[in-house]
Amino acid sequence: MDDHLEETQLDKAMPWIGAYIAAASAVCTVAMAADAFNGFRLKKLWFPCTYFSLNPTFLTLLGVAMKLALDLTAVMKNVKIAKLTSLIFLSTSMANFTSSLGSIDGKHVLSNVVALAILVSTVLVDVTIRFIMLNRINFYILPMILMFLSLVTLVSLAAAAPAMKQSLEAAYREKYRVTLNEDQEGMLRNEGLGIDERKRFMMKYWVMAATSNPEFVMARSVICTMSALLNLISLITLSIAYVVQWRRYKGPFINLDSVYGGSVRWILYTQIVGVVVATIAPLSRWLVVVSFKQATANLARMMDEMKVEDYWFQPLVDLRGRFSSLKILGRGKFLYDVKWYVVTFFIGVQISIMLLSKLFVLISSFLMGPLFCCWERFFTNESESNKGPSFSSYAVLLPGEAELPATVVRNICKEAENMIKKGRTKQPKRLASFISKSVCFKGLGLFDNIQIPPLHSQEPPNCWSLPVVTLASIALAIPHIPEEKRENLLHSVKEGLDLTKLVEKTLLKNDRDLNNTREAADMCWGLVLLYKKWFDVDIKKMSLECKDSSEMLRELSGKAKTMVVEFLTSSSTKNPLDWPGRVIAANSMYRICQSVMLFADEDDEGVFERVCVMMSDVMAACFTNLGNVMNVMCRGSEIEKREKSVGKAFKILGKTEEIVEAVQRLEWPAMDHERAVKIEEWQAWFRQTGKVAVGIVETLVCSRDEQLAIQVDMITSNSTFPLQLP
Template structure:
């Protein structure tokens, strides 16, 4: 019976162990995803010349914490038989990969709010401490066999470094909220200083002036980015040294193993050959993941050793700025957030809180001091080597720099640009960034503008060359057309454009080429028009009007239909333009009148609450009736002549709307928040490049004098102003 029981238990165990190689492959797959994400961040940093390597793909969140928990399956396995060389290497590489991941997580704290930082750092701490406890339990339980435990020293070093990196991440998490408040305050002050002159000259800004303006805000956005601030902090740069050292620990373990055992492929665990894949992927992940932290450290050291770095005393280098401990100090002095009625308990908890937070302040100060000491030692050690390379590079590039300077003069027409270094946002104790770093930031603006230039709307530019003096803004509608309702819905820029284009392509005897070209031109123009409307209609008063235009345009552009009218069929030969205008007008009038007759809701008395179909129909009715008035006058229009007139009218409306582009670009810069500043600044630079020729065309026809910039944002204000002029 004992033998039978033993056989049964062994059979059950074999069935339980059978899927372990597949679980090992699952661990390898999770590790591969993390490794690729870290590699993607490194590639993004090189590609964008951001050698502080922002966390764009690999960040501290639930997804990557779950993947890392899977990749740590081997170290937390207390019962697995993992004493062979490959098993031990795979276990240690798991710990080292986790350490490298923590080093890559650090900049991502800048993109989180306070609650996200607390939750994610707490979750990471629980994960790391769980791993440490599991490994320690296994060491204690196997203490009688430590003499046979391969690479025990490397395992302990990996645990120590992993815990140190967790502490450093926690140190940064305490610093980030205070730093963000300081950056927001300083950003607002600098924004106010930068915008005073521009608002007065907004209607007169040239392309070059707008380029300088975008550069100015780009510098502010980049240097105040919380991720950049964290990446250049002492703690984050010091973590690069630890990541580099721990990667060398894995390399040493692999080399020593190869020299002693002559192979890596020796396993005794139930994970079988999957440990080979885990070890391979972990090694690749550690190598790729070390790039970003190590280069952050090297960039900081290079800056300190360069001529651009400000020379400071030993005392200044080791000074602990207030923002590192300010949040802890505020917590220590603040009252308890819990509502406890008993005064004695409140006093006891408050007295307990103070020494506890004092201890954490001391730990925080030690971490920051140690990080600054590591950076200082690195500078002293690396300074001779880096200085030697700097001198060699200067001697080599003297002639190249002269040639480049001449080329820059010929490109820009001047050899100087305004000094934008005063728009760099720095924390307390930080010295000015090196000129090369600032130059990389400025060059990014020009690169994005060049990308925008290659995407300029050619059809729209050709259409804008036809506009005259904005007369179409006033002429597309007139007061002589009787209203269908006691309240007229207001116009936005896009609605008359969509309506006029629908009429133009429905006219007979117009070539398909001309109709399609107009359609493409207006489609390109509506992209910029929508930007203007969305940006300048701050209160959203015209949202329903814009939505009506969007719905109509989808039918016109994709299906050549205005509501249920096929515009291609209407333009068949044999019909007159007047007949088509009358048919569109009657259809629109019928739609509005039926709505007014059937709807009794008092809310619909406000045209802004009308359905989009009715708003679009009212616009079609008024514009068609306005054009028909000309037919009844002394100037009958031919089909081609009417098409040309509508084209010019469309160009006038587009031109009037796009005179707001400089203001839109400025507002995009002004509305930058420190978390999304670089993204908004990039959008402004891209828009500037896309609208270069548009701005040059519009500069030949300035906005009418006396029209307030706030009024220029609305077509109704333009019409009122033009009527008063006449």
């Protein structure tokens, strides 16, 4: 009696398990639909796997979705068709994984493919045992074969993926070397390039990165056509099965007479939709491959087209020739021979799959060639195709690949144009206006005066963002400044720091000496932005309590000096590289306050404008490196991340158009990239060229502020100003 009661209670829980299966199937379906929508939106008809990819998350979800197919207790007639749907759902889902193999590194490809193989093998063995015992295997034999072949196709592509990436990287490096030689002048120092010239300069690397994207290469490989064929057969099989069931039961056949109850209906609905959605990407990739091949498909070149390139089976050849450590057990020769024959068999299977795939592509090309010719004749805009420079020669191809059609390369270039437009929508308008204050870069020689006595024999290294944050804190603490000016300053600095940190992260990411300094800048800016505080000092309150800027500077400088001195007297850490961020920020505040006090006898508005000009000069000097930032993004990164990196460079180009144009109007010092990226090199340049002494006069005149210009005579006659350079 207790056993019967327990079984009854468990049966009541089965609809909830069915709902769980339906939910897992729905997540997979939605992810595949999102990839399809994203592919159509971006006009990438090879459908990159942005959401639904071969990873542990979706492998787990697919395992849950197969629960009904693995259930040996569900035998009602409505569950049979649901089990068939589950098998085909898994088969078609695997075909969507093909392009995602390009975005996964070798170790994860192996582990994920093994996990998928275990899942598929479990389903196949379970279904086979179940229906052999019931003598009903005939109904499921075709879906099981399709599932097995889908797995074999995916494993075949995964086995070739490492060698394909190596060959792809070699082709990219060769193309990159040639392109770099063409653009050597621009790569060395291209600050003189206009926006259009820079865009053409970057477009070459964009085409190279986009066409060498491993996901795109996997999606356009001929083996994907085999996945498309299997998917199409699977969809047809499922359709026939539903028609047969419908005719047999004279209407709707989803009766709710199983332990899963009404949840069977939702499992069927989600997985049917999933099968349809999962067929979109493979069929589209098949059409893409055929469209690439149809231009070169002819009987005279058929033997060349049927040649199987080495990278398809090279990893297996390497594995076959590798000796095993098991030879020390005394059976080394036997084990090696067994391995040799087994791997040779798989090499034969791999070559056979490739030959069948290539043959299918050739047949498709001949059959669909007239259709593609009509499409190009009636729907291709000739005026658009002849407009602008052609970048087809920069496309990176694997050995044996067909040339990409010009329309594909044009669409790739249009994608870059769209990214530039997207970047323009995020242009920092306030920052562009703020940068216009900079005319002479002289603020870099003034904000940290060399004759200010140091608090320690060694100074911590400086970065771009810390002086900007420190100067912003000082400007916000100056009394008698309208609130509107403070808000404009805050927003301008916020926009400027985003680009400043981009320069530091891209060009100075390997400079570990600046880690604590950048941490100090981030710490200070967070407090200023959120709480209007410089550590424990309420700068808003200080601006209200101090009678003028001189008093504020003395008070702020004193607090900063106290923080540094207390640390030096209480800590045994004397190396500035090991100072905590709080102390580095305090040392910067002390030195900059002391430097600003040299002209603090101006009125508060004048001091505020002078500090703003200094910030503008510092940021403008930093932004001279934006061209180099975009160059680095275009030419350096891992193969899986290269396209994303170059795409980000195009967005930055659109975002910083006004900034770059404003900075290009200035006269740049003669420094190479390695020196120009460091703020200390700029300071040293101004000091060595003797421009610090005259910097105040020129900057006051260049600042376009009449009130500041009136102060020239008073500042230059001030005996406390260090006119003599060391």
